[in-house]
Amino acid sequence: MIRTPLRPLARVLRAREVGENPDLIERENRRLRQEAARDQARARAEGRLVVLSLIFVCAFVVLSARMGLLAATEPVAVSPGISEDISSARADILDRHGRVLATNLATHALYAETRRMVAPEQAARELARIFPDIDAERMAARFTDPNRRFIWIRTRLSPEQKQAVRDIGEPGLMFGPREMRVYPNGRMAAHIMGGASFGQQGVRAAEVIGVAGIELFFEDRLRDPQQTDQPLELSIDLTVQATVTEVLEGGKKMLNARGATAVLMDVHTGEVISLVSLPDFDPNNRPAPPTEGEPADSPIFNRAVQGYYELGSVMKTFAVAQALDEGDVRPDTVIDTRGPLTWGRFRIRDFRDYGPELSVKDIMVRSSNIGTARIMREIGAERQQEFLRKLGLLDSMPLELVEAARSRPLLPDRWSDLSVMTISYGHGMSTSPLALAATYSTLVNGGRKVTPTLLKQDQVQAGEQVISEHASDQIRLMLHQVVQEGTASFARIPGYPVGGKTGSADKPNPQGGGYMDEAVLATFASVFPSHAPRYALVVTLDEPTDTTGPEPRRTAGWTAVPVSAEITRRVAPLLGLRPESLSTANASFIQGH
Amino acid sequence: MRSLLYLFTALGVIALAAWAYRENHLTRQAMNERGALEREIVLLKQSISIQRTEWAYLNRPDRLRDLVDLNFERLRLVPITADHFGEIGTIAYPLPEARSEVVDTIETFGAIEHLMAHLDPQSEDP
Numbered sequence: 001m002i003r004t005p006l007r008p009l010a011r012v013l014r015a016r017e018v019g020e021n022p023d024l025i026e027r028e029n030r031r032l033r034q035e036a037a038r039d040q041a042r043a044r045a046e047g048r049l050v051v052l053s054l055i056f057v058c059a060f061v062v063l064s065a066r067m068g069l070l071a072a073t074e075p076v077a078v079s080p081g082i083s084e085d086i087s088s089a090r091a092d093i094l095d096r097h098g099r100v101l102a103t104n105l106a107t108h109a110l111y112a113e114t115r116r117m118v119a120p121e122q123a124a125r126e127l128a129r130i131f132p133d134i135d136a137e138r139m140a141a142r143f144t145d146p147n148r149r150f151i152w153i154r155t156r157l158s159p160e161q162k163q164a165v166r167d168i169g170e171p172g173l174m175f176g177p178r179e180m181r182v183y184p185n186g187r188m189a190a191h192i193m194g195g196a197s198f199g200q201q202g203v204r205a206a207e208v209i210g211v212a213g214i215e216l217f218f219e220d221r222l223r224d225p226q227q228t229d230q231p232l233e234l235s236i237d238l239t240v241q242a243t244v245t246e247v248l249e250g251g252k253k254m255l256n257a258r259g260a261t262a263v264l265m266d267v268h269t270g271e272v273i274s275l276v277s278l279p280d281f282d283p284n285n286r287p288a289p290p291t292e293g294e295p296a297d298s299p300i301f302n303r304a305v306q307g308y309y310e311l312g313s314v315m316k317t318f319a320v321a322q323a324l325d326e327g328d329v330r331p332d333t334v335i336d337t338r339g340p341l342t343w344g345r346f347r348i349r350d351f352r353d354y355g356p357e358l359s360v361k362d363i364m365v366r367s368s369n370i371g372t373a374r375i376m377r378e379i380g381a382e383r384q385q386e387f388l389r390k391l392g393l394l395d396s397m398p399l400e401l402v403e404a405a406r407s408r409p410l411l412p413d414r415w416s417d418l419s420v421m422t423i424s425y426g427h428g429m430s431t432s433p434l435a436l437a438a439t440y441s442t443l444v445n446g447g448r449k450v451t452p453t454l455l456k457q458d459q460v461q462a463g464e465q466v467i468s469e470h471a472s473d474q475i476r477l478m479l480h481q482v483v484q485e486g487t488a489s490f491a492r493i494p495g496y497p498v499g500g501k502t503g504s505a506d507k508p509n510p511q512g513g514g515y516m517d518e519a520v521l522a523t524f525a526s527v528f529p530s531h532a533p534r535y536a537l538v539v540t541l542d543e544p545t546d547t548t549g550p551e552p553r554r555t556a557g558w559t560a561v562p563v564s565a566e567i568t569r570r571v572a573p574l575l576g577l578r579p580e581s582l583s584t585a586n587a588s589f590i591q592g593h
Numbered sequence: 594m595r596s597l598l599y600l601f602t603a604l605g606v607i608a609l610a611a612w613a614y615r616e617n618h619l620t621r622q623a624m625n626e627r628g629a630l631e632r633e634i635v636l637l638k639q640s641i642s643i644q645r646t647e648w649a650y651l652n653r654p655d656r657l658r659d660l661v662d663l664n665f666e667r668l669r670l671v672p673i674t675a676d677h678f679g680e681i682g683t684i685a686y687p688l689p690e691a692r693s694e695v696v697d698t699i700e701t702f703g704a705i706e707h708l709m710a711h712l713d714p715q716s717e718d719p
Contacts, residue, residue, distance in 0.1 A: 100649035106639045184649035242654030243672070495675025570672055579675035 006030060088179035088205045091222045092231040093193070093214065095238040096271075096456050102193055102215070102283075104208070105182045108162050108175040110154040111203070112143065117172030120144050126168040127153065130161060143172075155198060155206075156180055176203045181215075183283045189241050191277045191302040192234070192401065192454065195286035211286065212300070214454060216402045233456040235271035240264065243570050244274045248539070251563030252278055255544035259296075261303035262567060263433050263538045267441035267527065269457040270450040272399070273535070273575070275434070277303040294510070303540070305399055306407040308430035311540070312505030312556075314525045315426035316372045317475065320364055321443050322387045323375045325471035331361040331478065337371045343418050348373050348425075351555075364478045365486035367502065369425040376424035381415045384423065390466050391442060392449070397435035400454045407432070426503055433523070437538040440525050444479070444499075444533040447472040477589050480530040484582075490561040491526060495579030496572045498565070499533070500526030502556035507543070519543045522556035524564040528572060529580060531588040537571075539564040 006029045012022040093102040117123060120143035128136035131154070142151055156178060157165070165173055181196035194213020198206045209223075210216035218232060244262050252260040264274040281287050281299040290298040296307065323329045337358045341348040354366050363371035376384060388394050396408045410430040412419040422428040431439075434452055441450040442463070449463030467475075479499030483491045491498045503523040506515035523540045527533035544559035545552045553559070573579075650656075661670045 099652075100645055103642060103646050103649070105643060105646050182646055182650075184646055185653045186655065188654060238654065242658075246658070493675075495678075569674060573673040573675060573677065579678050 004029060004033075006033075088208050089223070089225065089228040090179070090181065090196075090208045091224075091228045093222075094231045094233050095236045095241075096234065096273075097237065098233075099238045100184055101189060101234065101236070101238070102181060102183050102196075104179045107178050107180045108157045109152070109178045109201075109206070110157055110162075110165060111174055111176060112151045112153055113172050113174060114143055114145070114149055114151065115172070117143060117170060119170065120172070123168055123170040123173060126170075127165070127173075130164045152201075155201075174203075176205075178206055179208055181208050185238065185242075186284065187280050187282050188238065188245065189236055189275070190280045190283045191300075191304070191403075192236060192275055193283045194401070195283040197286075212403065213283075213302075213401050217400050234454050235266075235269075235273060235456045236275070236454065237273050237574075240571050240574050241274045241276065243574060244567055245276050245278075245280075247567045247570060248276050248278060248563065251559075251566070252541065252544075255541060255546055255559050255563075257541040257544040257559075259303055259542040260563075261307065261433050261538075261540050262564075263304050263437040263536075264567075264571065265437045265441055265450075265452060265536045267445040267450065267533050267536050268460045270438065270441065270452050270461050271457050272434075272437075272452050272454050274571075275304050275454075277301070277305075277307075302401070302403050303542070304433045305397075305401055306403050306432070307540075308407055308409050308432050309521050309540070310427050310429065310505045310508065311431050311433075311436060311521065311523050312426040312503035313367045313369075314436060314501050314503030314523050315429075315431065316364060316367065316424065316503075317443065317479070317501050317525070318388065318391065318393075318439065319372050319376045319379075319384075319424040320360060320478065321467055321471060321475050322379060322384070323360070324474050325447075325467040326379070326383070328378060329360045329375060331474055332359050334359050335363060335371045335374055337363070337368050337374070339370045341370045341373055341421075343421065346418055348421060361478055361481060364501070365482050367482075367487050372424045373421035376420050377417065379420075381417065381420045384420055385415060388423075388429075390449070390464070391439050392451070393429075393431055393435055393439060397432060397438055397452065399434060399452050404434075409435070426505060433538045433540045436523070436525050437536045440527060440538070441533075441536045442466055443475050444472060444527045444536070476527070476530060476533065479527060480585065480589065483526075483530070487555075487557045488524060488526075488561045490557065491524070491565045491568070492582075493565050493569045495581075496528050496568055496577065497530040497580065497582055497585035498526050498528045498568055499530030500524055500561075500564070502561060504555040504557075518554070520554040520556075522554065522560040524556050524560035526564055526568065528568055529577065529585065531585040534577065535572075535575065537564060537568060539567065 006026045007022060008025070008029075011025050015022050015025060088104075090104055092100060092104070095101055112123075114120065121140045124134075124140035124143055125136045127139060128134045134153075139153075142148060153173075154161075157175070162175060165175075178198075183190075183193055192213055194215045195211050196208050196215050197211050199209040200207045210219050214232075214234070215222065221227060222232060244264060248260050248262050251257070259278055261277045262274065263272065263276075265272050279299040287298075287300060289295075289300060295301060296303070301307070320329075324331070329335070334357050336356065337350070337354055338356050339349055339353065348369050350366075350368050350370055354362075354368050354371075358366065358368055358371050360371075360375070362368075363375070385394065393409065394411065396405055398404060409432075412423075412428050419428050438450055438452045442448065443466075446469045447465055447467040448461070449466050450461055451463065476499060479501060480497065481499075482488050482501055483498050487502045488498075488500050491500055501524075503521075503525070505521045505523070506517075507519040507521055508514075509516050521540060521542055522544050523538065525536070525538045527536045539560050541560050541563065543554075545554055546558045549558075661668070664670075
């Protein structure tokens, strides 16, 4: 810094010449210097003030932001079992009327810290007395192993067992709190629930994770901390589910079937009211997947959703619906049904000879393969595929179960004219009972596409219009006539007019090549009340045999239809349907046309 | 004048410090209470959940069906079917003179007069 002198010689000399006092110059310079110093000090002080006030502003901003956040955030509800970053909380699952299907129960896990144990051998003996499957010597060896400090003994304890273990008085035996998934209804709706087990385990808590069914499908939703207080409401009705299970179990036993399945669905909302697959299992104790034998015979196999089978004549409804909708035929159009219908080396026959010609309505009522094949041959492969795709039958039918997306329908490699004809009466393409129920719902509800769902809905699905309302009316009447005049006469029950179509498909030979002679998959797809359908019900029995007559009968009319009729008889009042006489139904059909 | 200002400032600081101290302890107490309440909520929620589970378990369809079978002699419960629905036309209209009879035939025990006095304002007039 260049310092200006207080008395610069040049100015002093000049001042002396003029006769001025040089002290004035000094004073002047001193004043300037002081002013400069003052300005500098002020600038520094101002800077400090600015910095300080900035700090204050920042502090206040932080404080008020925090206050605002605290005031604005939702108060977090305390829920049991959140600790150590492992959350065991899981939302309940309820049926459509709020009855508990799955919930959590607080329980305890048992573990040992060997360093704290006083009398390991005695503790092992006492534990073996409480839990018969514990081997005292091996447990003692584990307790005294110097390399082990921590041993899990049991993942769940009942209160009695816990007290018994506590009575041993061993300080090294400790309890860790656990949340346990409980299905209070046992086997009821087992295939929907799936099951749960423990994931990551800590001493203070363990994750409860879904392993199958809806538990696994909604894993994130059920464990979302924000939503664990809100139960998941399903469309299932527990009472109906129990009734369907009871009747189906009886039918399966009486007809010696290997398996049975039933799907009951609301035709307007797509809500699955009941879904049963037998044999079933207890989701509280889910069996392991089978390692041998046919996977489809395992109890954990969900026949309704995973079981894609060739279902036979129930598929005729789709062929006829398409022909009616696209204007190829009318219910009274007469079709040539002289058989057998030969196509290359292949011959299509009817169950018995139905004469040289039948009307489209009678083809449905009598279930003529030849007639349906002839109708579909006129339509052709391209339009058939297009129609089946619109109905959603060429892909797996979506449902809120993990199993649903894992199975797909079996389609012909090459969609030849022969495939067109065989598919028209339900062979050469597989469909699941769930997909069948959804498709029948679509066909009878006025033609709007229905996607099945397991969640409770409060409004009607506004799906794509697949067939016209007029065609839907005609299909309804035909299904009604099948029951009144045709193959499903056992479905006539007092009070509830039913419409439906039977299907008895020969099962394909598991060794490959052709079909088995005496193994039939009997299906009855029905809708009720037939004149204004509210519900669709599909019942499928695997290899049923009716032995009440002089010779065994296997067709759906003798097996699936009576079981389905009994289900409808029991379930319709539970669903709140008022009984109506047949004449009311007939009158409403006449009015509609 | 200035010393007075200092005095008041010092007093103010002391008062604020005392207030902050009190507030600090009140906050801690509130937090302790909250912890205790949370624990209580957790326990109560657990017992509610146990009760709900037990209720659901006791009302599971299998058990109810067994109970219906066991008590069939007494209750005669059968599955609801179409036959159990009645027609509105089959219900008779109540007879017009029935009303006065019903009022007269109530049998009572104990302090009914007292209750009647409250129900019927006319009785207080005389």
